[in-house]
Amino acid sequence: MKITHLLGLALLAVLAPVSLAHAAGGNLTGAGATFPYPIYSKWFDMYHEKTGIEINYQSIGSGGGIQQIKAGTVDFGASDAALSDARLKEMPRRVIHFPTVGGAVVMAYNLPSVQQPLNLTSEIISGIYMGKITTWNDKRLAAANPGVALPGAPILPVHRSDGSGTTNIFTTYLSAVDGSWKEMVGANTSVSWPVGIGGKGNEGVSGLIRQTQGSIGYVELAYAKQNKLPVAHVRNKSGKFIEPTLASTTAAAEGAASMLAKDVRYPIVNSPAPDAYPICGLTFLLVYQDQKDADKAHALAGFIDWAMHDGQGVVSSLDYAPLPDAVVKVNEASLRKLMVAGKPALADR
C-alpha cells in the first residue's frame, strides 16, 4: 500500500516536469565549465520553476564544452576562457560569447606569525611564481608590508595541477602585468610552471597551503571565503591595495566596460578602476548566432535574458560577482543578434 503510493509519487515526480516542459516547448542541453556550475544549476532550477523549461547541464570542463558546441551536440557551451580568434574561426558557424558571472582569484598563504592581511604587488606575485623571490623577508615583500615582521622562511609556491579557469585567470593576470611572464610562460588553463608544486582542485591547493608553513597559492574567492583562508590584498593598477571581495570583482568588470563593449572577450584583469581587485575574470556561455531550431532558440534567448536580469540577483548568495550594468547592456546587444530563420530569437519583453 505504502510502496505503491511511493511509486506513484515517484512516477509523478519523473513525469511531471517532462509534460510541463513539453507545454513550454524546447528543452535545452549545455555542457562545459565546472567553475560556474553551482550558480548555473541554481539558475536552471529557478528558471524551470518559472517557465517549465528544463535545462540539462553537464559540468565536464571548458574543453569538453567547447568540443561539444563545435560538434553541435549541445545547445550551448560554457567556458571559463574566451575563445581565441583562431579557435573562433574553427567553429562551423559564428559563436557569440555571453559573460554570465565574475569570479576573483585570491592569494592564500600560511604564515602563522603574520596577523594582518599581507600586501602583495604584481611584481611580488610574478617574482614568487617565477622563482625570483624565494624568501618571505625579501626586500620587495618588506617594502609592501611596512611594520610587519616577515619570517626568513622559504616561500613555497603552490599552483593548480588540473586544467582550470582559475589558472587561466591567474596566468592571464601575470601575463598582463609582467612581460617576461607573458613571453616565457603565458596564459592558459594550465601552463608550464617555472616553480612550485601542484594540488588538484581548490581543495588540493588549499590543503597544501594549510599543511605547509611558508606556502602561498591561488584559489577561487568563493572557496577561500567559505573556508576562511587568510588572503592577501593585492595592489591594483591605480596603486591601491585591494581586498578581494565580490564588490571589488564587479568593479573590475565595470572598469573594463568600454573594452568589453568592443569585444566581450577582453580580459578584465588589472582593471584601471580605482576600487577594482586586479585578479579576476568572467565566465562565458557560447551560443551560435544563427539558431536552427525555433523552439530551442526562443528558450535559450529567454533564459539568457532572464539570467542577465532576475538571475543576477541570486549570484552573490553563492559568492559569485554579479555583472555590472554596463556588461549586462553589452549582453543585451548581443542577445538581439541571436537569430532563428532570419528573425530575432528573443521575444519582446
Add this chain to the structure above:
Amino acid sequence: MRAGRLSADGVYRAALGGAATLVFLIVALIVYETTRGALLSLRTFGLGFLTNTVWDPVAERFGALPYIYGTLVSSALALLFAVPLGVGTAVYLAEIANRRVGAVVSFVIELLAAIPSIVYGVWGFFVLAPWLRSAVEPWLLAHFGFLPLFRGYPFGIGMLNAGIVLAIMIVPTIVSISREVLLATPRSLREAAHALGATPAEAIGAALGAARPGILGSVILALGRALGETMAVTMVIGNTNRISASLLDPGASMASIIANEFTEATSPIYLSSLIEIALVLFAITIVVNGLARLLVHWATGGRRSAVPA
C-alpha cells in the same frame, strides 16, 4: 541423442570462444581508438614525444619523459616496499600462523583491496604527508642528505609519498595470491625437507621455491595496478613536471597528467598529446608485463605451474 550432445558441446565451445574473442576485440579497439586520437600528436612530435621533457600547453609543445619517469619510479618504489611486506605476510599466514588466525587476517587484508583509491589519496594527503613532512623526511635529510636520493625540501608530498601509498594499495594483491599459492604447494614438500634435517626456515624456503611462479605472478598483477593507478597518485605526487633523482621531490605520472588536464584541454594538439600519453602508458604496460612473463619463464625454467602466473 548423440547429435544433440554434440551441438550442446558446440554451443558451449562457441560461447567460451566468443567470450575470449570479445576480450581480444575490446583490447584491439582500445589500441585503435587511442592511436587514432593520438595521430595528430604522433605526426607532430614523432619519437621526440618520448624523450622531450617540456610540457607547455601555451606554446603547444609536448613531451612525455617526466611522466614516463614518474610512473616507472613510483611503481618501482611501490614494489620495493610492497614485495617484502606482502610476501612476508603471505609466508606468515600460510606457514606459521594457525589456520583460523590466517583466515581472519587474510580476510582483513583483502578488505584493503576494496577501499576506493580516492580514499587512499585522501589519507596520503592529509595523514601521511604531514607525518612525512614533520618526521620522516627531515630525518632522511639529516642522516642521508649526502645521497642524491634524499635532497631538496621536505614537502611531504612527492615521489616517496606516492610510492608508499601505492605500496599499501598493492600489498593485498600480493598477500592474497601468494598465500593461496603457498597453501597449494604439497605438504609433502615441507615434510621431505624436515626429514632431510632442514630447519623450519629451510623448509619454508623449499615451499617458497615451489611457489615462486605464482608469487611472481602476484607481483605482476600488483605492478599492473601500480602503473595505472590514477586518483591516489594525483593527490600525493605533487604534480610537477620535473625529473629529479630525489625521492623527496614532487613529480608527475602518466595517469596523473591525464586526470589533471584532460577536462580543460581545449586545443586539438593538446588533447591529442594527452591521448598519446594514454597510448604510451598502454605500451609500457604491455612491455612491463612481457618482461615480467619472461622473468617468470626464466625463474621456473620454462615449466608450467598449476598455479596462476
